[in-house]
Amino acid sequence: MLGKAPVTLRGWEAKGFIKIPHEASGDRKLTTDQVRKIVKVADQANRITVQRANLIYAALTVLELIENENDRKARI
Numbered sequence: 001m002l003g004k005a006p007v008t009l010r011g012w013e014a015k016g017f018i019k020i021p022h023e024a025s026g027d028r029k030l031t032t033d034q035v036r037k038i039v040k041v042a043d044q045a046n047r048i049t050v051q052r053a054n055l056i057y058a059a060l061t062v063l064e065l066i067e068n069e070n071d072r073k074a075r076i
Contacts (some may be wrong), residue, residue, distance in 0.1 A: 001056050002048055003075075017041055032045065032060045 002009070012018045018038045020028045030038075036057065043053040 001059065003052060004042075004043060004047075012042075012047075015043060022041065032064055035060060 009018070009020065013020050018041050020030065020038075021034070022028055024070065039048070039056050042048045047048050
């Protein structure tokens with residue numbers, strides 16, 4: 001979503017710009033809130049365009065709406 005290579009994200013993590021949680025298997029799985037934080041940091045550091053940041057925020061909002069609707073239907 002960020003338009004950045006995994007090696008770039010690992011570099012940002014190594015430099016302390018972002019923190020990406022790792023599972024026991026070593027995989028990185030992020031919540032929408034964690035992605036929002038990374039986008040905010042990348043945007044503030046001028047590492048992504050404002051347009052890309054806005055697009056990511058919109059996509060995350062849509063994903064959250066879908067997840068909430070699926071959760072609501074599962075409770076019925």
